Amino acid sequence: MSLRRHFGTFLVAAACTLASMSASAHAILTDSTPKLNGTLVAGHVDMMFKYNSKIDQHRSRIVLVKADKSETVLSIAANGSKPNELDTSADLTPGNYTIRWQALALDGHITRGDVPFTVVAKQ
Numbered sequence: 563m564s565l566r567r568h569f570g571t572f573l574v575a576a577a578c579t580l581a582s583m584s585a586s587a588h589a590i591l592t593d594s595t596p597k598l599n600g601t602l603v604a605g606h607v608d609m610m611f612k613y614n615s616k617i618d619q620h621r622s623r624i625v626l627v628k629a630d631k632s633e634t635v636l637s638i639a640a641n642g643s644k645p646n647e648l649d650t651s652a653d654l655t656p657g658n659y660t661i662r663w664q665a666l667a668l669d670g671h672i673t674r675g676d677v678p679f680t681v682v683a684k685q
């Protein structure tokens with residue numbers, strides 16, 4: 563009984579792996595501002611998340627998570643000339659933040675990721 567249940571779990575895991583290997587259109591983050599664990603200067607900050615494939619900008623999501631865990635959904639700029647990017651901006655004071663992105667690729671698959679970064683005071 564227990565063995566059979568484990569086998570079922572294995573099959574599900576294997577199917578997911580195969581699906582992700584064959585779906586080359588998954589949105590994978592290839593570049594960003596801020597960089598992973600990067601630093602930005604406080605003020606009105608433009609942020610950019612670039613993927614390896616076209617994404618649905620209207621149905622993707624960018625959430626700013628502050629050090630106190632509070633979350634703010636940032637609006638994504640419609641950018642028809644850069645269909646593989648999510649562009650947004652925010653007014654940021656010094657501190658630690660995380661951008662939690664969720665990208666919907668044109669194949670219908672959603673990928674997610676976190677980009678932690680630090681904002682430092684203007685010199």
Ligand SMILES: [Cu+2]
Binds near residue numbers: 586589669670
């Ligand atoms: Cu996919």
